[in-house]
Amino acid sequence: AQSVSQHNHHVILSEAASLELGCNYSYGGTVNLFWYVQYPGQHLQLLLKYFSGDPLVKGIKGFEAEFIKSKFSFNLRKPSVQWSDTAEYFCAVNAIGENDMRFGAGTRLTVKP
């Protein structure tokens, strides 16, 4: 079964700093890739997803992620974070042909005003 690793457990940034959150997965076949965000006290919601095509995908609120197949990675980036980006971020992988989705442990982002 596939697994997902998120390298950073807790990231603390000041407003306007750049963000990159790492995500690696272990699965040799074709995958669909997702980043979800969970704001404090809320449920998970989709930030962006990659199925095929351009490996650089753009999501909501200025987030983007790059799929690097050779590295089994799908890192999340944002050029300039805001205080409102304080949340927990989850990378998730669905192997094509499988119905379940595997989530990483999450990265908690704290943005200081």
Added chain:
Amino acid sequence: NAGVTQTPKFQVLKTGQSMTLQCAQDMNHNSMYWYRQDPGMGLRLIYYSASEGTTDKGEVPNGYNVSRLNKREFSLRLESAAPSQTSVYFCASSERGDTQYFGPGTRLTVL
């Protein structure tokens, strides 16, 4: 559209008690899922239902049972609650392999 709804929002049980968490979706999705979320462990899949009439175990099924009552509803039952089942439980729905839509969660405490 309400999306995915869950009841109850909060629950406190004593060890050994039973309860059922309810989930319903109005997006006509075929697949539904139950996860638990624990600090530092992300979301772990308990059970899922790929389509009406089918259910399958996920990563952490022990101590739980599920019922896919119809296309809209997917319930999770704890037959004999244990403190290790203290967690936040999320239901989700999707079309196979696509974006999952999550409910607001149920915060369960087992004393």
